[in-house]
Amino acid sequence: MAQYARTKGSIALITLTNPPVNALSAAVRKGITEAVARAFKDTRVKAVVLCGENGKFCGGADIREFAKAMSGPPLVPMIHAIEAGEKPVVAAIEEMALGGGLELALGCHYRVAHAKARLGLPEVTLGLLPAAGGTQRLPRLTGIPAALDLITTGRHISAQEALKLGIVDRVTEGNAVEAAVELALSVVGRPLAPRRLSNHATPLPADLDGVFEEVLVQVKRRARGAMAPVACAKAVRAAAELPYSRGLECERELMNTLFTSGQARALQYCFFAQRAAGKWSLPNGARWDNSRPRAVHTAGVIGLGTMGRGIAVCLVKAGISVVAVETEEKQLDSGRRAVRGMLERDAKRRGVTAPLHMITFTLSMQQLRDVDLVIEAVFEDMALKKSVFAELSRVCRPNALLCTNTSGLDVDELASVTDRPPLVVGMHFFAPAHVMKLLEVICGPRSSPETVATAMTLGKRLGKVSVAVGNCPGFVGNRMLKLYLDQAHFLLEEGASPEQVDQALEEFGFALGIFKVADLSGLDIGWRVRKAAGLIGPDVDPKFPSRHRQGRRYCPLPDLLCEQGRLGQKSGRGWYLYDSAGGKEARPDPAISSFLQEYRLRYGISARRITEQEVVERCVFVLANEGFRILEDGMAAAPEDIDMVYVFGYGWPRHRGGPMFHAAQVGLATVLQRLEFYHRQNPDIPHLQPSTLLRRLVGARSPPMQQWKQHIRSINSQL
Template sequence: MAQYARGAAAVAVIRLRNPPVNALSWLLVTEPLISFSLTVLQALEDGLKRADADPSVKAVTICGENGKFSAGADIRGFSSPRKQGLGLGPIVSLIERSEKPVVAAIEGIALGGGLEVALGCHYRIAHVQARMGLPEVTIGLLPGAQGTQRLPRLVGVPAALDLITTGRHIPATEALKLGLVDEVVEENTVEAAIRLANKLIGQPLGPRRLSLKPVPKLPNMEAFLSEALAKVKKRAQGCLAPELCVQAIKAATEQPFADGVRKEQELFNILLTSGQAKAMQYAFFAERAVEKWTTPSGASWKSASPQPIRKAAVIGLGTMGRGIVTSLVKAKIPVVALEQNLEYLNMGRNAVMLLLEREAMKMEQGAQALDFHNPARLQFAVDFDVLRDVDLVIEAVFENMALKKEIFSNLSRICKPEAFLCTNTSALNIDEIASVTGRPQQVIGMHFFSPAHVMRLLEIIYGRQTSPTTIATAMQLAKVMKKVGVVVGNCFGFVGNRMMFPYSQQAVFLLEEGSRPEDVDQALEDFGLKIGPFRMSDLAGLDVGWRSRKDQGLTGPSLAPGTPARQRRGYRYSPLPDLLCEKGRFGQKTGKGWYEYEKAGGRTAKPDPWVHSFLCEYRNAHQIKTRFIDQEEILERCLYSLINEGFDILAEGIASGPEHLDVVYINGYGWPKHRGGPMFYASTVGLPNILAKLQKYSEIHPDIPQLRPSAFLKKLVAMGSPLLNDWMSHLHKQSNKL
């Protein structure tokens, strides 16, 4: 809705009202042409017409309810099959054409269609704490209400390209510098806008109508745009929206306003029906859905209250601990950082300081805001006694159960009784770790992803005895650190690494059968993954998995004599990664792994002829017939085995819905958002197709259990492949087709 009122004698105030974010919903026909609800857009149009018709109104102010201008179009409306009625673009034009000055009073947020409404206004005043942006690209669209045509006219092509292709939100101060707003105020923005509107009465509005302005020229516009297009395409990795955003802006530079708007509509419609927009909008809501966590025992976000964390500690300042400390400092939580001895402590301190310096440089108030030189904010120590007053500890020492147990037993003794004890283990059993403490209800997994100060994902793993308060506290801490917390159950590898295991395993089997590392990586990167499995393995270090396989008795001295080279516990096993490690090829850190690098620590992967001939010798030695493996098989075997594990995870209740798995993969494993996450992708491929392919591959490879279709997948197919949101409701239903 929108509320119409008189703000001063001659100024009408139109207030957008649609809690919680004043999304601009459009006319929704509930039954064709019989009944309909008056929506924000309709109300906005009515308000404008009413102001226009009333001779006593001389100016208009548009603002939003509850200190928020508007978050833009109602995203749920894009997938509504019965969507009809008003478009936002014509309303923005209507605002601009008004003969009475219209001033936007921007408080809180003006995003997407919300900002496009403001661009139709003749003046824009923003509160100093407001944020603005055109984030449509992040949900697979472009600003489809003439924003791609107005913004370049107002702020120039380079700034418009940046804002529209990244979708980033900018603060009011930056908007002022760009010329996006005319004034920034610290006082009541609506009152300031009404005062300005009053002053503008009778002044000419022509120069304020953006559609009438030319796009500011650049000396090398064509070259500039083609360079921008190339950059955007490379960054987008198959996502269509950024590229079409550039095309729409290009139209603004080449065509009159009305033609540019037509082009914008054409491109918008391509995106709207591309499937990518649907996937990205699903991802948007999935991220919000996982905040509302539940566990099989009935605990949930609704009834559990988080406890305040006033001071935290991190134990172990290696790869992960450094990033975790940085994230906590950025979240303004005082931290104590601990190491095993002074030598490691100094190394860790230097690394943390470097990360914080870099982070401070990216911030407006810099180091001052982070205040990390203040020992009350960040303290380094080797003595565990400093842990007495902390509210929460995050342990990030080596992945070794005995060491973790020793640490947790000490923590249980030293920390105050109400303190929460968290482990960053990648795969170890949370219950076993909790068992050595006197407070298993306050023990929880907080699994960060590397680099921990950058990656948004935080898997939050509850054990058998973890209390709802502990889960709620970990989730709250994730939010404060600007991470996406996903609550999952306790099993080897939790959700992310467990699904990754069959995927990486297939990748190595494909090498045995005839692929090269670069073929497998290329196929998966072309699909949209940020990094293929072999480049990833080189980056993370092959020795990490090697150590874990040795601990599990799969390789190394503890392997029983006489074990067949390519079989473990009766199933297929590939010793290829072990063989590379035995040759000291640990990946980037040693300059050689699945690829070769310019030097130890180098970052540029080059296909390695040594690896190619090593693979040939290996296949010969084991009498494996080499065959050509096409891209389709690479994708299907790697991705469908990962998805298959996902169905098992759902069936076991380790995650409470497919969105959880998708959010984990998008935010922690570089899964392309425009494909919506692995489980959403499975729903778009069609569950019967996935099942048929898994059946085919598992018949060819009966010794790979990970290719055997999950019982839950089979059940869903037998039940007619319900929509993704209904999968979980079918978990315990009987199927008469089974």
């Protein structure tokens, strides 16, 4: 809808009305079309101001309508009618002008923005391009490099940056609608032709080819295999080389290919799944909208290793005062230096003062007596964590929340040593914690609704995507990761090389192959976990370690590497070779190739040729298969939650939606059939055996994801 009013005698005020973000639904487009025609016809009206209800200009096209058949007036002719009109139209941009919203504003003759407004063309993040003339008008206004940057990244910019780029004409700290009305009154009678962006020639950079080549390299590096950024760059190129009307045709053709693509469906699915993840619920009826989070003003962080440092930085940046605790002077000093350095670098980048006063460093747990919440980030050892939690019980005030950053230990067991199990919850951050977007919130069986609500809300305040998960070994993310990693190791035994596996996974779209990730994280982490799980011990023959342990196939390769001191990047050697300890550039290592050959020879394994298809299917389908088991066990509330864990925490390519979405897109029957095939070949790998839920869903003719839960016969759901 759009409301029409006349103000100051000669200004038509058209207000977009479609909460929560005034998206351009069919009804809104119809409303704008009619209101603009009315204003142009009304002889009392000399100029028009377009604004949005509730202080929000427009969040763009209505994404919910993309899955439906198109209805109502299309955007392109509607914006053209505004631009071609004989009365000046001014956009009053409050809070946001995104996607179609900014394209609408670019069709207006003038733009006024509130100082706090954000502008952008984020269509690329939804697998699309700005196809309401945005790829043609913006380059004519800002020039090619700036337009390419905005359109291929989809980044939001501030009103001040928009002013610098010439996207808006004025920025106001006051009321943007009033400022737009003033501007409209002042421009009545001025020629409009120079204000019509489609009339402009596109300013061209000296080295046009070079600019495009560089952008294509960048977009391919950022999202390998993603179609939309490449299409965006092509559309901008059309603005450089073709007249406006032909550029628009090119924009439309490119959009047609993207609009129906699987990638666009996956990215739009991610948009809604990310928002759905915040709407948690527990079996006891507690939900995101009926449980009040506690206010958190002060927090304690215990342990200043890699994780604790990142967590402390996140908290301080969110305006929370932190007390950081270490056990020894040396660790405290290096932690202090690292945290301060991170805060200072971040502040420098943003041109502000580093909030160093918000964090204190101490060796005394007693300093935690007044904090609202504590996040424990000590070494991954149950006995150690239990002793910390027991002490926290004694030190902290009785209503302080106690959170653990464990990556897989039993949160309820930790809660049991405290005087307050309902106030204990898991907050699993991902390294580096101040960068990675995922937060797994582990709801222990005794965590209270208020505790879960506080952890979920705190995650959001820290800029994370918080996903509520159940309390099982490895929770959701690491439980699945273990099996994915196992497949990768088995593939090495069978004949693949680390670089071959990584290349196949990177071609699939993963930011980094699994062996590069393992080197980055440190191979000793998994080694310690396997030792703690009893998989490595004195009964394992060091010369000829068994390939079967605890009743299933086991790959000793990573253990053998660790025994050689190859711990990954930190030791300069892991699955790859690095220039030095801590080096970043991974190079294939001939020593690994001979090591694998010797290993196969020793165990009588004849190497076979492994295809890219097998690498991807075994790694990716085993992830989804475990995802189905997680749903059956009631450890995740919905497939969307599992997907968001993988997209935000494990470098899963967003344009493939997530492992569960991908399985649905490939076809559940195909996934089942391929898993059966691989399981027949490897009967000693139980995780290749298709899960009961997958079989049941295929038996029910693969219903849509929203209906999967109806096929779960779980009795003990934790979510």
